Every structure is written in structure tokens, then in C-alpha cells.
Amino acid sequence: MIDIINIYFISSVLALSIVILIYRDYLYQKKLIISENKYRTLIENVKHTYFFYRYNKDGNFTYVSNSVYDILGYETNEFLCHYNRYLTNNQINKLMNKYFYNAKQGIPQSSYNIEIYHKDGSKHWLELTETAEFSKDGTFISIDGIAKDITENIRVNNLIANSKTILFYWEAKENWPVSYVSNNISIFGYNPQDFLSGKIHFSSIIHPDDIKDITKEVECFTEECIDTFVQVYRIFDNDGNIRWIDDRTTIERNLKGEATFYLGTILDITEQKEAEMQLIYQAKHDELTNLPNKTLLLDRIQNSITKSKNSNFKFGIIFIDFDRFKEVNDSMGHKFGDKIIIEASERFKNCMTNINTLSRLGGDEFVILTDRIEESSTILNIIQTLKKVMKKSFIINEQQVYITLSIGVSIYPKDGDTAGTLLKNSDAAMFQAKDDGRNTYRFYTEEMTSKALDHIVMETNIRKGLKEDEFILHYQPQVDAITGKLVGVEALIRWQHPIMGLISPYKFIPLAERTGLIIPLDRWVMKTAMKQMVKWYEMGFNAGVLSINLSIQQLEEDDFLVMFDELIKSVGIKPEWVELEITEGQLMKNPKKSIEILTKISERGIELAIDDFGTGYSSLAYLKNFPINKLKIDRSFIKDIPNDKDDMEITKSIISLSKNLNLSVIAEGVETLAQKDFLVKNGCKYIQGYIYAKPMDSEDIENLWLKHQ
Structure with missing residues (x-):
């Protein structure tokens, strides 16, 4: 009986326990449902950024919150049925399956990203x-997820990654520890982690010549409560x-106004800066030689003046010009001349x-700015060195050329301030x-300025x-x-100046040639003289041949x-x-070109004469090829006849040469009977000089003709 009672009691207790367990499970499920309903109510109200989802043990979506519409544009039922279609590629589907499998196994895992x-x-x-x-009991039920x-963020990061602009977030502490740096710091070859870990301090990559100024400026901006500033500097x-x-x-x-962080954007401007520096360099340097040009030279002279005023020292300006370099350019070409300029520099x-500065002003002009000098011998030593290095010939394209220098010197402060x-x-x-014969040097004197001013005035007057x-x-x-x-x-x-009177051509022709005014002067002479010649012939006056100097x-x-x-x-x-x-x-400056031009003139029936013959060192090889008709013996060989035997021999040689080349010959500057007789005796019958007449105007020529007629 007792056993029956015990068995009943045990059975009742067991049944009650089962009922209690079932009831507890019911309460748990009810509580879970209530909690889930609250959870769903909460998540359904989350918009724009998140949506929530659940998928079962078979990997099928069983729930997605309404906010999926705000983010992806799909209704919930539409998304639940066809979400696989919306994944951008099969790899993402495999990725989700992998994470699903790991989750079923209870393997902890971090968040992951998908593209949809x-x-x-x-x-x-x-x-x-x-x-x-x-x-x-450990059985897998489902997976709950939050999709953000x-x-x-991805687009911004991609923009940053593909941009040259680097984002930095520094702490306002010593060495500026980095709290954040964008990944594109890699354009400088750095790993972002090296900055974040403190392995590299940003201050350590700044150029040592810039770091002091940068630090000082940052401290200044910080103390003066300037919250935004721009700096350009160098890093490695x-x-x-x-x-x-x-x-x-x-x-x-912070609230106290103390700096806590620096948020910066850094842009690599190396190419821009180098291009800017190159433009600045080009603006101050000669393109051919890379020497400082006139702009930079004047800056440096001014710097020397400023230093000299503080230290009371002298310095010199040495102006260098190549002698007869135009003839080299005209005969050999400018490329040939440029090679000489480069080698000379x-x-x-x-x-x-x-020396402080060697500069090229342009053409064949160089200027040297010396360091401080104690006496003129320092300048002379430089000049002698220049002349010495120019004694060696220039060999360009197998052509040998010798160049001499004309040099001018001014001294600060004596010759200018x-x-x-x-x-x-x-x-x-x-x-x-140059006026003193070239291949020499001169120190400046005030008389030279007066002469230069005279030249300027003369040039202006010629134009007028x-x-x-x-x-x-x-x-x-x-x-x-x-x-x-x-x-x-x-x-x-001749120049009939209204104030200075009749001016000799010896005073203005050289200047006209130097300034290019010889072109309009020559053309005026040709036109005026030709008109006069036609007039004479129309009058019945046979004036012979009109000779015009060109x-x-x-x-x-x-x-x-x-x-x-x-x-x-x-x-x-x-x-x-x-x-x-x-x-x-002039012919011998560029004989080949001269032959070409003179040939074309000769073909027009114009006679050609070489003036001042005997003074230009012409080559017989060239002379025989010139299409000329006449040689004109220079007056310098005539004036000392019959007293100078050398001049007499030279004159006879020129007359003989003209006969051998089948050329006519005329002598100019003949003033005495002895000179005339010598010339006629040796075969030169054409004479020009005071023995017959001085130069005269057209009216006097006509009167002379009428008198002899």
C-alpha cells in the first residue's frame, strides 16, 4: 500500500513538474512574442539608414523591416521573395552563404559588407x-541581422582614395600625433598605420629647413585664435x-579655447610648384647658357650696393662684348654663333x-659682377684671365674661329650708386x-657718358x-x-643741320650703320642721285656713270x-x-653671300666697284669670283706718294692686279700732280680727287660742265 502511495506521489510530482515546465515555456514564448512585437515596432520605425532582417535555418529570408524600402526601394514582400536577384554578383551570394554557415556552427564573426x-x-x-x-538544446533556429x-561612406572613401587630397587628424600635442589619416597617404609611399601607431611622427617628415617656420606659424595661429590657415611647405x-x-x-x-585637434587636408602640389619654380628660373636666366640674365643681374648688383653701404666696400662691373661677332653670325649662321656663345660662357x-655673378645680357654681351675689391689690380687680373681663355680658337663644325673681347669697367661707388x-x-x-680699336679694355670716365649722350642725340637728329x-x-x-x-x-x-651746319659723313655714317638708319639713308641717296642723273642727261649733260656707295x-x-x-x-x-x-x-664679312647678291645686281646691267680696295684683306680666291667691274684704290695709299715707297709698291700691285683680272681701276684722294703722274705712268688713268674738283652740289657741277663746254 505504501509503495502504491509513493508511486502515486512521485507520479503526481512529475506531472506537476511537467505542467510547470510547459507553463513556464508558455510564459517564455508569450514574453518572447511580446518582446519581439516591441522589437518589431521599434525597428519598423527606423528609417533611411538601417533595416532589420531574419532568415531561417534553411537560409531563406523570413522577415525584413519596412525601412528596406527607404534604403533600397523594395517593398518587404518583394525583397523577401527575390533578394538573390538584387545582389550584384555571385561572389556576394557565396560570401553570405559562408557567413551563414559559420553562424550555424556558432563561430563568432565580425560584420561584413555586400554590394546590392x-x-x-x-x-x-x-x-x-x-x-x-x-x-x-543548442539547435540552430535563425539569424537576426542589421543592415546599415x-x-x-564607401563613395567618400573611394573619392578620397582616388584623390590627391589627404585627410589628417592631428592631436594638438608635441610632434602632432596622428589620430586619423586617409589611405591615400600611400601616394607618398607611407602606410597609414605607421602614423596611427606612432611609428612615424608627421613632424619628422617635414623638411628641416621648413619645420621651424611651420611650428612657429602653428603656435602663432593657435595663440591668436585663428582657426583656419594655409601653409605651403616641403616634406619627404x-x-x-x-x-x-x-x-x-x-x-x-575645447570650451576653454585651447587647441585640442588639427583637422587638415594636404594636397600634393609638387608638379605645380616645380613648374612655378621653373618659370621663375626662366624669367631670371638666359635660355641659351643658363646664366643669370639682366633681371637677375640687376637684382644682385642692388644687393651688393645694399651690402656695400653697410660694410663700406667696393665692387666692379665688367662689361664684355665679342669683337666683330655679327660677321661670324652673318657668315656662319646663328646656330654656329650660338655654339661659340655656349663654349665661351x-x-x-x-x-x-x-666673381659674384657671371651674366649674359643677350647676343654676345656678358657682364661680370665681382666680389668686393680692394684695388684695381683685382679687376685687371680678371680681364687678363678673360683674354687668356679667349686666345684659344673655337672649333665648331671643323671651322676654326678666333674671338677677341672689348671690355668696359665701372666701379661702385665711384662710377654710380x-x-x-x-x-x-x-x-x-x-x-x-671698341672705338679705340677693339681687343682692349677701358675703365669708365665721365667723358664716356657725354659721348654716349652725343650718340643718342645724334641718332635722334638723324631720324628728324x-x-x-x-x-x-x-x-x-x-x-x-x-x-x-x-x-x-x-x-x-652731306647733312645740312639747321643749327650745327654742314656735318661730315664721317660723323654720322658709322652711327647710322650701328643703329640701322643706314638703310633709309642709302635709299634716299639712291633715289635723289638717280633723279639728278636723269635730269642731267635730259639737259644734254653727259655726266658719265653715277657711283653710289651702298x-x-x-x-x-x-x-x-x-x-x-x-x-x-x-x-x-x-x-x-x-x-x-x-x-x-664689308664684302669680306660674308663673301659667299656677297657674291650671290652682287651677281643678281650685275645681271641687271649695273656696274659694280670695290671701294677702299687694299684695306680689307680680301682673298684673291674670292676676288676673282666677285662679279665686279672696277677696283678703287683707297686714298690711304695715295696720300704719301711719291714719298712712301711701300704705298707706291702697293698701288702698283693693285693696278697690276686689276689688269690681270681684266678690271678697270680708279684712284681716289688724288691731290697733287706728282700723284696723278705716278698713277697714269703705272696704268691708272681714272682719277678722283681735289686735283680736279672737290665734292660740290648739283648746281656747281652744272656750272663746271657749262664752263668746259
């Missing part, structure tokens, strides 16, 4: 955070190369030790060296004289000494032949009435 299509076709990124739910829309990349950056920083402050640089004045005065001294018809022509007869017959006249320009510059003008043809046609002069005279020295 929005209903409008655009791509969105979601960050998925999931947790697995198991029953009490990180599309904008991971390979040790210098890079220029544009740093734009904003200061974050190297010679100058290699031999100079006590400004950069411009010192340079101008050294230039004036250089021109004096051309406009106001101040120039006139005189004509000097050329006579057959045997018959006494007039065979021609030479047209000679500069080689005129002949080398591109439009010369066209202009000359039009002039002859418009004036109505016959070609056989005209003879052009070119000096021997």
Missing part, C-alpha cells in the same frame, strides 16, 4: 551585422624625395673664382674700347633730318687723266632687289648709267 542593387538600378553598399539564435546603408616621401604640399588646417578647440665660368647707372657706364666704357629733308648730296667728278674728259661722278651724302646691310635687306628694280623703273634711269660701290671690308 537599388530598385532604380544603382549600386548600394550594406554593412551586415548578424547574430545567430539557438534553442535551449554605408553607400555614402618614403623614398627620401622632396615633395611640396598645400596644407589647409582647421583648429578644434663655359670658359668664363671655369676660370673665374673671385644704382644698378642701372653702373651697368650703363660699364657699357659706355666697353664702346670706348630724314623726315625734314636736311640731307643733301654733293658730287665729286671722276676724270680720265689722259683726255681730261669727265667719266663719272660719285654721289656723297652698305652691305642695304644689300642684305630682303626687299632690296624688288625696291631697286622699282626705283630704276620709276626714275627712268638706264642701268648702264649706274655703278654701285661696296667697301672691301
